[in-house]
Amino acid sequence: MTEPTTRHLAPMPDDWQRALAVVAHPDDLEYGCSAAVAAWTDAGREVVYVLATRGEAGIDTLEPATCGPLREREQRASAAVVGVSQVDFLDHRDGVVEYGPALRRDIAAAVRRYRPELVITLNHRDTWGGTYWNTPDHVAVGRATLDAAGDAGNRWIFPELTERGLQPWDGVRWVAVAGSSSPTHAVDATDGMERAVRSLLEHRSYIEALTDEDPETYARGFLTRTAEETGQRFEGRPAVAFELFPR
């Protein structure tokens, strides 16, 4: 029997036009996903980013009031590098995002607004591969996104959204979780890798606060290493992995 961790990854479905990526913080998508996003926008697909917070608690040496706007600018620039022009912020508080109806409602509102077939989010489980403890924001936002994909289609769960003119959208066909320790699918990262590196580099303030390494060496090293590791399960092609939940 093949262990799940060594299983071959299937290509991600490509019969869709609109994707919505929902994560907790600026940089969550750039740490691994953006090569896939570049491939999708190259193919003429639309991708929208929604961030639960502005990442204002992410840099120890910066007050949240200064940090939030800075990280918002960096996030918009980094999205633009991979062809994403719409970036929304839900303004939950960084570090203490709560899983619950308010978060599900805000994400369901975005799903109804942008009507995606594919929803992307980040690892919602307790740990990263059973080794490192995940942050509460990632867990809350990942879970709420998986739930909101269904909530968005139900007229009666958040009737206030319909009153705001956001009609139910039951068209989400898959939720794909990045950074999962049980991935099932992958996207070829070859063509998007260079832009993925530049996209992560746009989070310069964050990276400079995080490491003494040269930012480009750091960004390129991290993304190349991860994509090549994933590629071992994707016919040797560098890749971005997802755990796909069909709906």
Ligand SMILES: [Zn+2]
């Ligand atoms: Zn994060």
